[in-house]
Amino acid sequence: MTDRNGEVRMEQQPVTMADVARAAGVSVTTVSYVLSGKRPVAPAKRDAVQAAITKLGFRLNTVAQSLRTGRSSTVALIIPDIANPFYAQLARGLQDALRPDKYHVVVCNTNAERAEELLYLDDAVKRWLDGVVITPSWLVPDDFDALQAAGIPVVVSADTEMDGLDLVRADSQGAIDQAVGHLAREGHRRLGMLVGPAGTPAGDPRLELYRAAAGRHGLDLPASLVVRGKHTREAGVAGLRRLMNRKNPPTAIACVNDLTAIGALEAAEQMGLAVPSDVALIGHDDIEVASLVRPRLSTIRYPAHEVGSACGRLLLERIGGRAGQAEVALRTQLVLRETI
């Protein structure tokens, strides 16, 4: 490596405690006692260790600390995709909550695939991470056994409980009831829905809430009007096309998240359908872009930054020794803009 003055520098491996031990002629354990002060060390040995530290330029570092303490000062955030703005905001909220306690956050993208989810859980055990915050797609409670056995706290951000784990979830029942009530008053009778993939262990809690609300307000939400896909813009584009090409299409469509709703909005525009007069649309989350599209997206606000910071607070409590399982339900809020 050549630095900017043209001098050649040697690339060096960091000096380890083992190097110090070798140079001082003592064991690594003795070096660690000198560094931590946890046990007395004979003066001659202590002096030898300190001389070796000075000579080699050893710096006590977090890795060596980890080996002594079993702690890495690092937390994993395991999510489908950091490029999804909901998760980017959630990540920021988590990081802001953990920042005062100096935890690093590693961001792990699973693409909502089970194999990736398992791999990152395994990694968390191997790397002695201090905690995991996860939005699982395909995991079941047994998948967390190794983390539980290793004493690694887990906080789940999802709509449904994962047995034994701390949970941050949306409490959307009230907001969804208001949204469906609003649609009923606007004369809608036939509701469609764009939801996530079939067969996930968590099921479709948002679909269930819409179904119950539709029942209360006299709207139909038949199985033929429920279309499945990933939680993406592309899924929203495809989903709206499928629903609006049905013989008897819906007059309003509820979407599992805003990205899906924004895709649906694009597809409606491409098909020459006016929103909300030809088809009403409602999202979920209120990501930043919801208020930037035209017409502005009506949605159910579930503030991602707060979700992330709530996850962070639960994790810190658990790291701090809280024993019982905790759940935070964040009440969501109907935001009426221009699409319903």
Add this chain to the structure above:
Amino acid sequence: MTDRNGEVRMEQQPVTMADVARAAGVSVTTVSYVLSGKRPVAPAKRDAVQAAITKLGFRLNTVAQSLRTGRSSTVALIIPDIANPFYAQLARGLQDALRPDKYHVVVCNTNAERAEELLYLDDAVKRWLDGVVITPSWLVPDDFDALQAAGIPVVVSADTEMDGLDLVRADSQGAIDQAVGHLAREGHRRLGMLVGPAGTPAGDPRLELYRAAAGRHGLDLPASLVVRGKHTREAGVAGLRRLMNRKNPPTAIACVNDLTAIGALEAAEQMGLAVPSDVALIGHDDIEVASLVRPRLSTIRYPAHEVGSACGRLLLERIGGRAGQAEVALRTQLVLRETI
């Protein structure tokens, strides 16, 4: 901790090499030789270590490996804000490039503050990170001395070179010239610009490119029409208001990034100004939302995912032993939509 069967589990610290050494009555160094096979160990001692490993349930882990190898299999991404969609996409690109080599990526938000930037660089040294990818706001080359001395590779994602460090940058000269040429043909003569904060070490490379292009195409870009702010929507709102309230306002405004341009678009709407007929706007980057706002934002495409993966490739090359300084200039592209 109570698991889902109601059984009480003990929260345990992970078993360390020191625990194994104690139980086997040998030094930690001996344990590490048994594990790594790097040096021969007397059979009696080896058997004692292996018995202790079985008895204690010790698992060789990445932390212990780090102490032996001086490597953490972790890379830091140090950026102003992961909630900015450009950086979320860049993060995803970086992670995708590093994924096959199993590196974890810790995401560090600096809010474009020097103190935070320095803190995360220091952290990278203390934690023996394998590399750093950074978009610096206030750092100067000397700030990287400790990383260079520790042999930690650094890749900078920015418009201007940081002496001695690998660089991924936008090559926007051609696209900016085209944009200004387009504005000239549309009859614009007075160009304003919304740029970043004053006094950053990198200066204002995008402003310089617009200034040169304005000169070539016969447009004015006077200092009085350059407004500074953070690279945010809020700065765009405030910046457009200031420019359009000038006695002699510009007829077109170039923005340092899309977020600023989107804020400017909102402010124009609030002021009752039509875009582009009252004021033309152009962004930089082409984040997803650029094509979702109305009117659709014209911009200069600098694809964040590719930027991130280029950073990842440079980092892997450097970790793999490449000595010379490398630079990747990604040619940007004018995207004409509806705002110029």
